[in-house]
Amino acid sequence: MEKEPTSYAIPVLCASCKGRNRGVCGALDHDQLAELAGASCRSAAGSGAALLWEAERVDNYANILSGVVKLSKTLSDGRQQIVGLQFSPDFLGRPFRSDSAINAQAATDVTLCSFPKAAVERMLRESPELERRLYNQALDELDEARDWMVTLGRKTASEKIASLLLMIAHHTDPSMTKGQNASRFDLPLSRADIADFLGLTVETVSRQLTRLRDDKVISIENNRQIVVPDLRRLKARAGN
Amino acid sequence: MEKEPTSYAIPVLCASCKGRNRGVCGALDHDQLAELAGASCRSAAGSGAALLWEAERVDNYANILSGVVKLSKTLSDGRQQIVGLQFSPDFLGRPFRSDSAINAQAATDVTLCSFPKAAVERMLRESPELERRLYNQALDELDEARDWMVTLGRKTASEKIASLLLMIAHHTDPSMTKGQNASRFDLPLSRADIADFLGLTVETVSRQLTRLRDDKVISIENNRQIVVPDLRRLKARAGN
DNA sequence: CGCGGGTTTGAATCATGTCAAGTTAAGTGG
DNA sequence: CCACTTAACTTGACATGATTCAAACCCGCG
Numbered sequence: 141m142e143k144e145p146t147s148y149a150i151p152v153l154c155a156s157c158k159g160r161n162r163g164v165c166g167a168l169d170h171d172q173l174a175e176l177a178g179a180s181c182r183s184a185a186g187s188g189a190a191l192l193w194e195a196e197r198v199d200n201y202a203n204i205l206s207g208v209v210k211l212s213k214t215l216s217d218g219r220q221q222i223v224g225l226q227f228s229p230d231f232l233g234r235p236f237r238s239d240s241a242i243n244a245q246a247a248t249d250v251t252l253c254s255f256p257k258a259a260v261e262r263m264l265r266e267s268p269e270l271e272r273r274l275y276n277q278a279l280d281e282l283d284e285a286r287d288w289m290v291t292l293g294r295k296t297a298s299e300k301i302a303s304l305l306l307m308i309a310h311h312t313d314p315s316m317t318k319g320q321n322a323s324r325f326d327l328p329l330s331r332a333d334i335a336d337f338l339g340l341t342v343e344t345v346s347r348q349l350t351r352l353r354d355d356k357v358i359s360i361e362n363n364r365q366i367v368v369p370d371l372r373r374l375k376a377r378a379g380n
Numbered sequence: 381m382e383k384e385p386t387s388y389a390i391p392v393l394c395a396s397c398k399g400r401n402r403g404v405c406g407a408l409d410h411d412q413l414a415e416l417a418g419a420s421c422r423s424a425a426g427s428g429a430a431l432l433w434e435a436e437r438v439d440n441y442a443n444i445l446s447g448v449v450k451l452s453k454t455l456s457d458g459r460q461q462i463v464g465l466q467f468s469p470d471f472l473g474r475p476f477r478s479d480s481a482i483n484a485q486a487a488t489d490v491t492l493c494s495f496p497k498a499a500v501e502r503m504l505r506e507s508p509e510l511e512r513r514l515y516n517q518a519l520d521e522l523d524e525a526r527d528w529m530v531t532l533g534r535k536t537a538s539e540k541i542a543s544l545l546l547m548i549a550h551h552t553d554p555s556m557t558k559g560q561n562a563s564r565f566d567l568p569l570s571r572a573d574i575a576d577f578l579g580l581t582v583e584t585v586s587r588q589l590t591r592l593r594d595d596k597v598i599s600i601e602n603n604r605q606i607v608v609p610d611l612r613r614l615k616a617r618a619g620n
Numbered sequence: 621c622g623c624g625g626g627t628t629t630g631a632a633t634c635a636t637g638t639c640a641a642g643t644t645a646a647g648t649g650g
Numbered sequence: 651c652c653a654c655t656t657a658a659c660t661t662g663a664c665a666t667g668a669t670t671c672a673a674a675c676c677c678g679c680g
Binding site: 571 | 626627
């Protein structure tokens with residue numbers, strides 16, 4: 141395919157982009173897409189890479205094209221809490237504030253499409269449709285955060301683990317959208333990450349996972365691959 | 381003051397309204413304000429009153445004019461978790477979704493200014509400035525929810541209590557905006573509410589409060605009135 | 621005065637954390 | 651291909667912070 145000089149063409153990069161219609165880019169018309177694509181920059185980050193760190197103000201936003209990003213906060217004495225996971229095609233970054241005191245780190249290998257802050261903020265002012273999408277993502281993240289507050293505050297360790305497995309399944313197993321009753325997926329998180337997400341220790345995470353395995357609710361392959369033969373049984377363990 | 385027939389007048393109700401410039405109404409011009417005011421309706425609710433309940437779809441949004449509203453979620457077996465507090469002039473309601481599965485209940489006596497859903501949503505489409513404000517409120521609530529995730533997941537009982545006291549002070553003690561080092565305020569929550577907010581039991585809440593009192597970090601008058609002679613000492617107990 | 625809701629206090633129990641020791645799996649270099 | 655290293659994970663024994671259950675307390679109110 142040739143690069144079209146006119147602004148009506150979909151930019152080359154975007155044409156093949158999985159985020160083109162999902163995610164925020166779906167809100168843009170051809171002109172806007174071209175403008176943003178011109179300033180955009182694809183990048184890959186290996187598992188564990190820091191994407192944005194505490195006070196260190198980065199002046200980029202990004203779309204997540206693939207992989208999983210963990211958002212976390214740390215207390216001064218080192219205790220850590222993961223406060224959210226982001227999946228493709230989520231938008232990464234906190235508009236209107238440069239100091240969100242939140243860390244973003246690649247949980248798995250990740251590919252991003254990043255934009256300079258200024259470009260996004262200009263478009264935000266021009267396109268209510270773009271702002272609407274971001275607003276909706278924020279509302280969804282708020283709903284998720286509140287769901288996790290319930291999990292963190294009121295569920296037992298094993299309920300927490302079950303809830304997390306369900307959440308990961310929903311976000312990463314494509315067969316979950318259909319009414320399937322079984323699921324298979326890779327854990328994007330290490331045991332330590334899971335502990336930091338659920339407010340537990342690695343040891344408890346490990347114990348509860350093996351308990352779920354011993355009870356035949358899940359089976360574990362290669363430490364990271366989870367198979368759920370009967371989602372209802374897992375849901376029953378999640379305590380909602 | 382006479383009611384002005386022209387749309388350039390500030391509606392009577394709004395003229396004396398504390399939420400006029402703060403909160404979302406500040407985003408509206410005279411016309412819009414007049415339109416919304418015409419459909420609006422003030423109401424008072426006593427402490428404990430349900431403002432919106434689970435599936436029960438209410439078709440109103442509201443501004444909180446005074447008092448404190450608690451947002452909570454409940455598990456099927458009755459365990460409850462408060463997932464947020466709202467203060468004047470916060471906007472109450474979840475745009476774009478009628479089934480947020482969240483409960484809103486008056487924590488104290490509350491006065492509201494409520495609007496029909498349809499009116500707000502129409503204005504939302506017409507006024508990017510209004511949407512911007514709501515977007516910003518959502519982002520702020522998201523930041524707060526994530527802060528609480530850290531508190532719920534990684535702090536000890538006494539750190540949780542100290543953190544809550546600081547948060548309440550910030551929101552309800554007007555002297556907190558200045559660099560004051562002391563504070564005095566009323567707890568808008570019962571011990572049971574505090575427990576539901578912090579993922580504890582009433583007993584632990586009580587024990588930790590008396591421990592803070594015995595250690596002279598706070599003093600408690602009438603069970604609800606808290607005096608903090610030295611905010612730095614309280615902050616030191618909050619574990620950030 | 622007694623009643624009832626909210627709160628405090630005490631003693632026993634339990635879930636989860638802590639500490640320490642294995643085990644597994646994946647390199648890495650000889 | 652085999653030691654050797656290292657990080658991630660699991661398992662066990664013990665300690666402890668928070669819950670549970672029970673009782674007492676406080677205070678406004680009929």
